[in-house]
Amino acid sequence: MSVDSQRLDRIDPTTRRVPPLGGFSWTFLGIELKRVFRNFSVVGFTLIFPIAMLFAIALPNKGYPATDVPLEQGGLSAAVPIMISMAVYGSMVAASMTGVSVAAERAQGWSRQLRLTPLNPLVYMLIKVITGLALGAIAVIVTLIAGAALGITAPLGNLIVAALLAWLTALSMTSLGLAVGYAFPAQNAMRYLGPLLPILSFMGGLFVPLSLLPAELQMAATFTPLWGIADLSQKAIIGAPLDPMAWVNLFAWFIVFTGLAVLMFRRDTRRV
Template sequence: MTTATLGRLDAIDPAARRAPRYGGFSWTFLSVELKRLFRNSSVVIFTLIFPVAMLIMVGLPNKNVPISDVPVAQGGMSAAVPIMISMAVYGAMVASTMTGVTVAAERTQGWSRQLRLTPLNPVVYILVKVLCGLVLGGIAVLITLILGSALGITAPVGNLVLAGLLAWLSSLMMTSLGLAVGYAFPAQNAMRYLGPILPILSFMGGLFFPLALMPDGVQIAAKFTPVWGIANLSQSAIIGTAPDVWAIPNLVVWFLLFTGFAVLMFRRDTKRV
């Protein structure tokens, strides 16, 4: 390194460096993250195939089973309708959680070390990952609902749109959970821990089995689990009934908890590197 170069470096005043606007967020940064996500073939394939397979295996056999005294042939709603939106929620959950867990591989590749050298705000990085999870979760929801319509599993358009939007919201919370796990555990262990957790949370939240058929104690306990709020909101919307008053607080509280935990794990990880 020449004397002239050293002189230029000495002239740089670190205190005079300006922090980037919006904590480092930019549309370029978001587009780069999305491109990296869609290059991950396992994430994309799982997002496209899993909710479709679940709908065909679980929903289609119940297509002609009514949820009321009115037969499906006479305009009654099919039992496959709430199953369809439940599979859409689960597909969005899995897709967005996998989006978050990709940070475990990024840590292994040294990406956390690079971030440590930048003025990027941890909250901004978490939110960019959440936005990526929303994109992938939205694809999972759309594919599930479009396939359901193609198979003849129908609901009023207004109910379908509202329920689809609510199912999409699950991506917010579950991406944050994936991020927290991705920063807390090594890449080889992250999905190993989340693998059994997601089905258990879905069962407790009423995605895989109607809570009304479970014991009272289980129904009460379910209201304190992360998936219950979004399951109740989306299922109520698609069949046209009012949701439980605690469904929205459940969704908001768990989103804030998972996001806060993800930020905490991010800060801890970058301090280690």
């Protein structure tokens, strides 16, 4: 009998302890964060595209009021809700890209290796969500700083509330990315997710005000995943009352996407 076999014989599975917090490790979280920030294509697109949209869309509308109060009387510029919409978009892209990265990890065998460790699968998904939140926060902050540099300003209280709401986009969008990443092979995951994000953004009112769309599309938009967060953040930054149905939309889609991510994960693990 080899030495390795003798060592295996001496292992008593009943004496092995489950690691605390399901195997959560700050070291592993740090590794995940480094891996994301070293992916210049994701970080670059997440940060550059919203800023480019500020120049293309927000600046031309800077001279128009966002409310009935004229700019000369202290009213907010129409560029302000556009700015927060681009922050939402940046957070959405950052989070969904982080989540869908599991497709490449599955193809490389990294996910299979992690299953040989004491790491709880749900903790692994939690680490992905935290990573998506970190990158989403950077996207929101950079977009708002760029907006301020362009002279697009809002009351500080409104700005903080709207920024926090925009950041919440990362929660549901990371779950969506995880669901797609576990559902499809690496070569197809981004092929499906890529076109989906602009469509959801358009229907949520990030690219075009919903008031400009036909009434039927406006009604349909209220059931799409980004309508709630877009409506909440846009109204928060101009100080308008928040729609309770927007909160319902936000949490309902978070539950749906999280449930899909767990379902796709369990389906994937059954095949291994």
